[in-house]
Amino acid sequence: MLQKFYDAKYIDSRDGKQKPGKELSSGRTKRSRELNYTNLRQFRKTKVKKGRVSIRRNHYQLRPHDVVLNTKTNKIETVTGVQNSGTVIKFQTGKTCSIKTVVSLYHVNGMLEKKIEAI
Structure with a gap:
């Protein structure tokens, strides 16, 4: 994989611990279906780390499965x-x-x- 995603980190207002944005999300991933999950976005207190995408630009001549x-x-x-x-x-x-x-x-x-x- 040449690309990796690192999620943003937030402080959870319930217990004060640092958690990724995925844990404190609305849970709704598909807009075509109505999914009733509990919305945990309200517990995001402050953003500790910004989310980022890392792209590896170098690779070797030979790769797995060659x-x-x-x-x-x-x-x-x-x-x-x-x-x-x-x-x-x-x-x-x-x-x-x-x-x-x-x-x-x-x-x-x-x-x-x-x-x-x-x-």
Whole structure:
């Protein structure tokens, strides 16, 4: 996921504790249906933290669910993650190897792609 949402924080007037905006909401999420939830917005006292959206703009060449050929073992393996600032690849089998030993990329994020030589 390249985007994360962080909810605003409010002081609850009932007990004085800090709670996210989702806990102190009206509960109505769909406008097409009439949902009668108790409206807890009245208990929002003061806003402690503003809500924000964080967008991760960088990503590595290889991502989870990519299928690559490992030249060290001569096997086609699935990538589960990247470690050490993108220099080491972790495979679904639990093994790791250097990104330099991977020769070709077969599938990108689980979707069929053309074989790309020399990453």
